[in-house]
Amino acid sequence: MKTYILKRLGQSFLTVALVVMVVFLLLRLMPTSGYFERDDYINMDEAARTEYLRTLGVLDNPFVAFGKFVAGLSRGDLGRSISVYPRTQISEIIAQKAPYSLAFGLSAITISIVVGLWLGIAMANHKDKLIDGLGTGYIVIVRAIPSLIYLFLIQIWVSGLLGWPMIFYEDQPVSWILPVISIALSSVAWYAIWLRRFMVDEENKDYIKFAISKGMRRKYVMTRHVLRNAAVPIVQYLPAQILLTISGSLVVESIYSIPGLGGLLVYAIRQQDNPLVQVLVLLFSVLGVFGVFLGDVLMVLVDPRIKLAGTEKRKVQA
């Protein structure tokens, strides 16, 4: 187990390093005008511009520059933003914005796990009954209609109906509810549809029929055998999903004006804020890769058929 984890950690680290390097080098191909604030660019002459770029280190050999970037990272220095939040420490920007995304994301994911799994179980238990039909209808609507449409409808109608504020105010807890629900809507559908599917699959397997034929209660079989086994493939995705909540929800955060990380990457790319892009890519890829890694380790814990390379010799006997 230990060697496996170490090996996987090494692989994850390599993946992140590659992603960051590739993005870093690609950004070098962008026009250098992105490193200037707008007014500066207009006011400076060519020599001043070159001088400025030199101080930023942009004119260095890209590999030397990458080395500097990594050295900065190891000192905890993420660099400064240029055009999005001029001259602000990037670490500060993230520290300010991430908590919003995290708070909304985590509450939304809690809701979607609880509600989504409940819905999935209910649909599987009452397959082809009313609840299954309603659930399927919900899933189809949420997955098929572009989210922007129903999210706007919720923002406008539901907030009007309940007299809640239409955008996010930090000091009005009631304004936090709709964004959380909006983020949760589609992942509820995701959990429900997959859990239902895996449960129905399991339910039709021979070992379930055999368990029933041995005189076990359907309810007992559903929880101890069907649900437990159906949860395995879902468990794998949980860590990545939880970790990536920090990246925020692009649409919901922008329509409710939540000052989170959602959309920041897109904005930074559009503004050619290269240092910021660089750090955000690093952050998200670390979280994503680490999430997948945790998922794999979790899989091993819940599924005995998956053996870690080299941990134990498989005992096969005829």
Add this chain to the structure above:
Amino acid sequence: MKLKHTMAEPAPLQMDQSTRTHGDVLLSAQDMVIEFNLRGRLLTAVRGASLELRAGETLAVVGESGSGKSVLAKSFLGMLDKNGRVRSGSALYRGLDLVGLKTEDDWLAIRGKKVAMIFQDPMTALNPLKTVGEQIREVASLHRGLGKSEARLLALDMLSRVGIPEPERRYSQYPHEFSGGMRQRVVIASAIACGPEILICDEPTTALDVTIQAQILELIKGLQRDLGMSVLFITHDLGVVAKMADRIAVMYAGQVVEEGLSSEVFYDARHPYTWTLLASLPQLGIKGDELFSIKGTPPSLFKTIKGDAFAPRNPFALKVDFEYEPPFFDVSPTHRAKTWLLDPRSPRIEVPETISRLRSRLTETRAEELAGKAADLAARTSRTKKGGGR
């Protein structure tokens, strides 16, 4: 153990002739009609089948795929698929009509406790994510109300009973760490963990290779002897039937068409369908000749069948077969067949050549078999003496 026979050379038919005395009727199914609703169309899978299972005996139900043998057996456990139901008939188990059981609680008193079932494919019959010991323990604590440690002991006992070496170590292993034959042993162990009176075996050896098949059959036989269970053995392998069965019921198109003692059905079959079944045994073919196969297909069970269901495929069919369903005619007190050929008014029919050949073949193998059995018995008695007896 005879291991010299391989797939290429079919094992000679071995008839189990040990005469056992059998007790009262334990399960009596009468005129069972079972229907399935398939997308609005009604399929009558079992059309008035009757059979009786006596205490301590092995009854083999034989028939081709779709003859309704599994469906009939499943109805004794209330395990029909959701779209199926018993329309009429009764299945009396010790005076209790199983057809009348509706709620899960009613069935819980029967399933596993009184009637247990083992399935065809041991590779899929166990939960892959639970240790085998846990899966047996679960049943034991459920039905016998045992505490965890007691149930564990019982599970260990069951594992060694079904011939799994090192049960202590095997207890905490997962199904994927077992071979097919070993898994089937685990399946059997968990089916008998609650001491059922009736064990339904639904083609338990079909998915196993030949040498393992023989071992599993021996195991089932041995357990039956030790625990005094009745076995309802569903199969389409007549070789297995000859080895296992005390009595045989032949099913065709949802009906029992012939039933009798094993020897009666093998030596003195009366129903043309039984003839054709026996004639297709590879053991009876002549080297170089093409094996016999039954022409045509079974009738569609979506339609109501007029007359004898086998008539269209029956070279001996009489006119009356296409008009009226034959009743059962008794051949002996233990043997009856559902064919008009047994009616005194019907013309005498020469038994087909393959069948008469079957008789002589069976007598031959029987002689060899008896010699072999004597040696076998001698070996076994000496072994039991050494082993101190179980």
